[in-house]
Amino acid sequence: MKRILITLLLLIALAVFPAAPASAQAGHGRLPIRGADVSSLAKSEAYGGVYRDARGRRGDALAILSRAGLTYLRLKVWVNPADGYNTKTRVLAMARRIKAQGMRLLVDFHYSDTWADPGKQFKPAAWESLPFDGLTQALYDHTFDVLDALRRQGTTADMVQIGNEINGGLLWPDGSNADWPKTAALLNAGYDAAKRVSRSTKVVLHLADGGDNGLYRWWFDNARAHGIRHDVIGMSYYSFWHGTPESFQANINDVALRYGKPVVVVETAYPFTTEDDDGWPNIITAAEPYPGHPATPQGQAAMLAKVADIVRAVPNGLGLGLFTWEATWTGVQGNGWDPADPASGNGWENQALFGYDDRALPAMAVLGRR
DSSP states (O other), X not given: OHHHHHHHHHHHHHHHSOOOOHHHHHTTSOOSEEEEEOTTHHHHHHTTOOOBOTTOOBOOHHHHHXXXXXXXXEEEEOSSOTTSOSSHHHHHHHHHHHHHTTOEEEXXXXXXXXXXXXXXOOOOGGGTTOOHHXXXXXXXXXXXXXXXXXXXXXXXXXXXXXXXXOTTXXXXXXXXXXXXXXXXHHHHHHHXXXXXXXXXSEEEEEESOTTOHHHHHHHHHHHHHTTOOOSEEEEEOOTTTSOOHHXXXXXXXXXXXXXXXXXXXXXXXXXXXXXXXXXXXXXXXXXXXXXXXXXXXXXXXXXXXXXXXXXXXXXXXXXXXXXXXTTTOOOOTTOOSOTTOTTOOOTTGGGSSBOTTSBBOHHHHHHHHO
16 A cells, blocks of 8 residues: 555656656756866966966966866967967967866867957968968868877867857958858868868867857858758857847757757856956956846856856757856966067956966856856
């Protein structure tokens, strides 16, 4: 009789509280990618940058991030930057340190000597005069060279971005998506180079404006129509520029289901203060850049948690995770935004994961637990 009563109670409980669907259940686990971009770290250290854990103990920034629970780090690659940072040689050195911490690696190819983003996709100077076939070969060779060097030193890239925020294509004007067949040829050359090095490396195509569903449908519909190969869809989402978290959630869910691809936020950030630390104006100065989330350590942590929770709730377990940008770019003199101008400063130090006292901020631990 006791067994019968227990069975009846279980049946009643299931009727009143039915099991969540598989897609919802999948959202309760920790994100496999709890990441940060640390492209600025090598230069910061060279110019005297210091990093401390939340208790104030000085240490290796990568070890601090790892102990906080982060699993993945991102490094950008420029072709021939004026300051000699974010090159193949620098990426190889940093990759050894990242893998020594037991973390995974995302390599972000900008295919430029400087920043590539929706407003600028400048060719490297060495590629300027190449005909289109030569440009395609140069992209292939550069991609293969960097990734194969990583493989040969035992630090194979786990993910790779073929281009950075390529809303309008890459390597303008040749690779502008005003000419989709040329865009496709360039992107597929990068894909082929990455897969020749390692079939297990996941190839990401990355757009900005993560709340803009019209953009993503237009872009990836064209990508599919033109046979552009990729494994993962990457997004930038900054709540102070790219729409509400609700619009971001609607877009990331739609994109994952429409194209059947995993999705990852490869860039997101939020300020922890309105103060400046290096004498160079900050990009974001509002006291409350997004309603209900002040520019405080607690506001930063809450926004990153919100973005992470949206990614974790993507249907069918297709939400891989997120990277904060740039976690280690603190206010260090000499480590400015312009590789050609040593006097330039950093407008992002109020969005790092380390405060102006060099200590790890609460957002780091919050991200590490997601």
